[in-house]
Amino acid sequence: MATKFLTYAFILGASLLSLSTQANDNEFIIEVGDVVSIQVYNEPELNIRAKLSSSGTVRVPLVGNVIVRGKTAQQVSQEIEAALLDGYLVEPSVTVIVDTVRPFYVRGAVINPSVYQFNLGMNVEQAIAVAGGLKDRASRSAWYVIRVGQEKRIKADKNFKIQPGDIIEIEESIF
Numbered sequence: 001m002a003t004k005f006l007t008y009a010f011i012l013g014a015s016l017l018s019l020s021t022q023a024n025d026n027e028f029i030i031e032v033g034d035v036v037s038i039q040v041y042n043e044p045e046l047n048i049r050a051k052l053s054s055s056g057t058v059r060v061p062l063v064g065n066v067i068v069r070g071k072t073a074q075q076v077s078q079e080i081e082a083a084l085l086d087g088y089l090v091e092p093s094v095t096v097i098v099d100t101v102r103p104f105y106v107r108g109a110v111i112n113p114s115v116y117q118f119n120l121g122m123n124v125e126q127a128i129a130v131a132g133g134l135k136d137r138a139s140r141s142a143w144y145v146i147r148v149g150q151e152k153r154i155k156a157d158k159n160f161k162i163q164p165g166d167i168i169e170i171e172e173s174i175f
Helices: 002-020 073-085 124-130
Strands: 035-040 048-051 057-060 064-067 094-100 104-108 114-116 138-146 153-156 167-172
Touching: 035 057, 035 073, 048 057, 064 073, 073 094, 104 124, 124 167
Parallel strands: 104 167
Antiparallel strands: 035 048, 035 094, 057 064, 104 114, 138 153, 138 167
């Protein structure tokens, strides 16, 4: 009976761990240009704030260089806690906060094409509104998003969720 319970507990724990390492719609992937704060509870000398450089790493005291690029804040937190647990701290509690994210860009047939501050949960329609709306000759359907790290244009509708660093391109209509 105890063996069966431990087996179920292990399977449940593994399932929860795999779910916690996946980014959801309310989290985004940390990339070059983002500013992160890493705070270790009751260890102020280990706290840092850094802008992510092209190497994709930040230097954490006692741990060394930690690859942050391509991960969520929760994933980075778990990785640093595991490293600190390995001979440095008894019960480390690490908080990773993304202080500043990359902006997004809107270009093409909008009133004010420019660079804009990203807000979590934004979609293409909101980005167009921030850019002053569509011009009279703007297409109502030829909207594209170019995502960081991808060279292809993604066809988007008004509800398409944008991410920091995205380029939103609004084409003009022929008629």
